Amino acid sequence: MNAxxxxxxxxxxxxxxxxxxxxxxxxxxxxxxxRIVLWNRWMTEHTGLQPDDVLGRPLxxxxxxxxxxxRLNHFAAAxxxxxxxxxxxxxxxxxxLPAAYAGEHGEHMWQTARLLPLREGDDVTGVVVxxxxxxxxxxxxxxxxxxxxxxxxxxxxxxxxxxRFRGVFETTSDLMAVLDGGxxxxxxxxxxxxxxGGPGADLVGSNLLGLVGDPQGRELVREALAxxxxxxxxxRSLEAWFNPPAGEEIxxxxxxxxxxxQVGENAxxxxxxxxxxxxxxxxxxRAAEEQFWLSQKADxxxxxxxxxxxxxxxxxxxILGFTELTLQSLPEDDPNRPNLDEIKQAATRAGEIxxxxxxxxxxxxxxxxxxxxxxxxRTAAELVSRSLPEGVKLEEDVxxxxxxxxxxxxxxxxxxxxxCLNAAAALGSKQEGIVRISVERCQVGDEEAGRQxxxxxxxxxxxxxxNGESLDDEAIKRFFDPYYDPRLKGRGRNLGLAASHxxxxxxxxxxxxxxxxxxxxxxxxxxxxxxxxxxxxxxxxERSRGxxxxxxxxxxxxxxxxxxxxxLASLGYRVSVALGPQEALRMVESEPDGFDLMVLDMSMxxxxxxxxxxxxxxxxxxxxxILCTGYSERITAGKLEDMQVNAYLTKPIRAKExxxxxxxxxDQVSTKAGxxxxx
Amino acid sequence: MTILSDKDxxxxxxxxxxxxxxxxxxxxxxxxxxxxxxxxxxxxxSIDQVGEVFSGLTADEVVTVQQIFTGPVAGDALLMLDVxxxxxxxxxxxxxxxxxxxxxxxxxxxxxxxxxxxLNACLGTFGNMLDISISFSVPWLRMEAVRxxxxxxxxxxxxxxxxxxxxxxxSLKDGAVGGFLVLVLGVASLERLLAAxxxxx
Numbered sequence: 001m002n003a004x005x006x007x008x009x010x011x012x013x014x015x016x017x018x019x020x021x022x023x024x025x026x027x028x029x030x031x032x033x034x035r036i037v038l039w040n041r042w043m044t045e046h047t048g049l050q051p052d053d054v055l056g057r058p059l060x061x062x063x064x065x066x067x068x069x070x071r072l073n074h075f076a077a078a079x080x081x082x083x084x085x086x087x088x089x090x091x092x093x094x095x096x097l098p099a100a101y102a103g104e105h106g107e108h109m110w111q112t113a114r115l116l117p118l119r120e121g122d123d124v125t126g127v128v129v130x131x132x133x134x135x136x137x138x139x140x141x142x143x144x145x146x147x148x149x150x151x152x153x154x155x156x157x158x159x160x161x162x163x164r165f166r167g168v169f170e171t172t173s174d175l176m177a178v179l180d181g182g183x184x185x186x187x188x189x190x191x192x193x194x195x196x197g198g199p200g201a202d203l204v205g206s207n208l209l210g211l212v213g214d215p216q217g218r219e220l221v222r223e224a225l226a227x228x229x230x231x232x233x234x235x236r237s238l239e240a241w242f243n244p245p246a247g248e249e250i251x252x253x254x255x256x257x258x259x260x261x262q263v264g265e266n267a268x269x270x271x272x273x274x275x276x277x278x279x280x281x282x283x284x285x286r287a288a289e290e291q292f293w294l295s296q297k298a299d300x301x302x303x304x305x306x307x308x309x310x311x312x313x314x315x316x317x318x319i320l321g322f323t324e325l326t327l328q329s330l331p332e333d334d335p336n337r338p339n340l341d342e343i344k345q346a347a348t349r350a351g352e353i354x355x356x357x358x359x360x361x362x363x364x365x366x367x368x369x370x371x372x373x374x375x376x377x378r379t380a381a382e383l384v385s386r387s388l389p390e391g392v393k394l395e396e397d398v399x400x401x402x403x404x405x406x407x408x409x410x411x412x413x414x415x416x417x418x419x420c421l422n423a424a425a426a427l428g429s430k431q432e433g434i435v436r437i438s439v440e441r442c443q444v445g446d447e448e449a450g451r452q453x454x455x456x457x458x459x460x461x462x463x464x465x466x467n468g469e470s471l472d473d474e475a476i477k478r479f480f481d482p483y484y485d486p487r488l489k490g491r492g493r494n495l496g497l498a499a500s501h502x503x504x505x506x507x508x509x510x511x512x513x514x515x516x517x518x519x520x521x522x523x524x525x526x527x528x529x530x531x532x533x534x535x536x537x538x539x540x541x542e543r544s545r546g547x548x549x550x551x552x553x554x555x556x557x558x559x560x561x562x563x564x565x566x567x568l569a570s571l572g573y574r575v576s577v578a579l580g581p582q583e584a585l586r587m588v589e590s591e592p593d594g595f596d597l598m599v600l601d602m603s604m605x606x607x608x609x610x611x612x613x614x615x616x617x618x619x620x621x622x623x624x625x626i627l628c629t630g631y632s633e634r635i636t637a638g639k640l641e642d643m644q645v646n647a648y649l650t651k652p653i654r655a656k657e658x659x660x661x662x663x664x665x666x667d668q669v670s671t672k673a674g675x676x677x678x679x
Numbered sequence: 680m681t682i683l684s685d686k687d688x689x690x691x692x693x694x695x696x697x698x699x700x701x702x703x704x705x706x707x708x709x710x711x712x713x714x715x716x717x718x719x720x721x722x723x724x725s726i727d728q729v730g731e732v733f734s735g736l737t738a739d740e741v742v743t744v745q746q747i748f749t750g751p752v753a754g755d756a757l758l759m760l761d762v763x764x765x766x767x768x769x770x771x772x773x774x775x776x777x778x779x780x781x782x783x784x785x786x787x788x789x790x791x792x793x794x795x796x797x798l799n800a801c802l803g804t805f806g807n808m809l810d811i812s813i814s815f816s817v818p819w820l821r822m823e824a825v826r827x828x829x830x831x832x833x834x835x836x837x838x839x840x841x842x843x844x845x846x847x848x849x850s851l852k853d854g855a856v857g858g859f860l861v862l863v864l865g866v867a868s869l870e871r872l873l874a875a876x877x878x879x880x
């Protein structure tokens with residue numbers, strides 16, 4: 001193992017050689033000419049070279065790469081007396097050897113080497129070379145360094161994401177806060193401070209639960225918070241109304257998630273997304289949808305009501321007509337008269353109901369005439385008093401001679417009835433309920449008139465008051481809304497009031513409602529005073545005048561046609577009947593001069609009454625026409641003239657009315673003819 | 680601290696600059712990075728005053744690479760760095776670019792080699808320039824408090840000892856690390872050194 005017995009100092013070194021053989025390090029001893037004089041077992045094991053192969057040979061011959069890498073300088077320095085330390089990190093290795101421990105990176109052995117001058121006195125006689133395999137340590141340290149590097153990188157990333165988070169935290173429109181497990185706010189972003197704290201009130205330090213608006217919501221938030229704190233994972237979402245000390249209530253979509261490490265182990269991140277505006281918009285949208293749906297429904301109902309009223313009116317015409325006919329033919333003392341009177345009364349009431357229905361649907365043509373308001377109101381009040389619940393007292397304060405209104409009698413009566421029924425309903429089961437009806441003149445000034453969209457001037461104030469419960473602002477605001485009824489709390493409809501409101505408006509007036517100081521409320525209808533003269537009142541006792549003219553009655557309903565024929569025939573007229581437009585045209589064609597007057601039903605299959613009238617006139621010239629209509633949106637006072645119709649009757653047609661109108665039209669025609677010199 | 684005349688100090692700084700140049704060249708060659716070693720300040724003081732000089736070190740614990748030298752001029756040569764400086768120097772000299780989490784085995788070896796290069800350069804240059812033969816031991820590294828280090832330098836020496844304290848600055852492209860080079864000499868060695876410096880002029 002050694003060939004250096006002659007080298008000074010080596011002998012002394014050799015005393016430890018046995019030990020060196022088993023050291024886990026490489027040991028070489030070189031003489032001053034850098035020839036190998038000692039080569040230990042480690043060197044053999046790691047180079048595959050036996051001592052005999054290397055001893056006595058120059059180091060640079062055994063390891064030629066030493067020369068190329070300038071490493072021989074270190075040996076020279078060592079020979080000059082300077083001990084050399086060659087660290088693995090800076091040199092990788094002294095001599096290239098395969099790594100015993102390759103690891104996953106290893107291709108060569110990483111070495112730390114020491115070159116020590118071998119001294120004898122002041123002289124350096126050789127170099128001791130120690131080689132330590134540090135491959136395993138090197139890779140371990142490298143992995144550690146990479147780990148450190150990754151940690152540093154992730155620290156940077158955390159810092160970056162923290163900066164990002166802070167940016168979001170500071171600028172988001174959502175409310176964000178860090179709470180402890182008990183709900184106390186420790187950190188709050190500016191939005192949360194603004195929305196929940198308000199000016200001058202620091203949100204930090206207050207408890208989130210205390211800001212929840214209602215106890216139920218508070219319990220929900222408390223529960224969610226406890227769950228997040230207990231499980232420390234996942235997040236909980238819920239909606240709750242919050243009531244900040246300053247500002248309006250807000251609805252928040254709340255999200256709670258654990259945030260350990262912040263303000264203790266039980267920290268929770270609170271996020272609130274403001275749903276208030278969104279919810280308001282949704283509600284508005286829903287209301288609009290509902291209104292739209294209701295108006296659609298109202299249209300459908302109106303259509304249906306119109307149709308039903310038409311058929312209903314036909315039947316009422318028959319009932320009334322035949323009842324009246326029968327009454328006329330009975331002696332005054334006949335025992336059946338009261339029964340027939342009852343039938344007549346009931347049919348009359350039924351007709352009123354139909355007309356109310358039509359008034360609501362807006363399809364009933366109004367017949368305006370100057371009317372004394374006092375007797376009209378009194379009559380209506382009398383009518384309604386019979387249908388008021390027991391215990392409700394009706395008081396009247398209607399002057400005797402308050403003046404005229406230009407109005408449709410039936411409609412105005414309906415207004416009074418509806419207002420009274422509404423007042424009675426408002427009393428509910430109240431004991432000693434009073435409905436008080438009053439009429440007085442008043443002056444509507446420019447301001448009020450402008451507000452109500454009517455003309456200023458003298459008005460009648462028809463007021464119906466009750467002493468039930470007062471109305472709140474909401475109820476007053478929506479009082480005439482057909483879909484709102486304060487008594488029914490939104491469950492029912494308010495058609496009667498809405499119809500009244502519509503009627504009053506169509507008469508150039510307006511309605512108001514106001515709570516009364518004591519109790520109850522008053523609804524007032526303002527109707528313009530009519531300054532003209534009253535019509536001569538028709539006397540009930542007046543006998544219907546008849547005639548002998550030839551009349552063609554056209555109605556597709558055979559019973560009605562027969563009724564009209566009998567009514568008119570009983571008055572002396574010569575009446576023919578056609579059960580449809582085509583039959584009527586055939587009759588007129590075959591006998592162009594055969595008729596003095598046409599009584600035509602408006603709605604018939606195939607051809608409407610007004611069209612039939614035109615066609616007849618085309619055949620026979622200008623013959624007077626009376627149109628009978630149950631419901632027809634096409635007939636208004638203005639259109640009457642356009643259609644060249646002389647008069648029209650609204651179903652149910654009463655015998656007297658029919659007789660009067662027929663006579664009136666015939667008289668008008670003969671007067672005109674007389675004026676024109678035609679007989 | 681006034682023992683050193685301006686002329687002597689200038690002469691010593693000149694010697695040290697030569698030695699540092701050699702060491703910097705070695706380090707540059709070794710690491711492939713441009714390393715500059717500068718000598719900003721040289722102070723001579725008695726060993727019991729040396730603590731004041733080191734008060735500029737940032738940490739209590741210091742990393743020292745020490746070599747004993749013998750010959751006509753004998754004593755201890757030390758490179759002293761505070762721990763953050765030592766870690767920084769390691770990261771500057773090696774390719775990792777990452778501050779090592781602690782002074783591990785590899786760092787110790789690197790620092791030992793750096794100290795070895797620097798101390799060899801200084802002592803070798805001194806020996807050559809002053810034409811005296813100085814031999815020096817294998818360097819070793821230790822980490823300990825400044826106080827303990829100083830005590831170990833005083834112990835076992837009855838002779839009054841002086842310290843030639845040289846501030847050093849390792850400047851690399853990516854940063855600079857400051858440290859101290861300390862030559863602790865007995866009064867006889869100091870006199871011989873100064874005489875040799877005197878003779879050199």
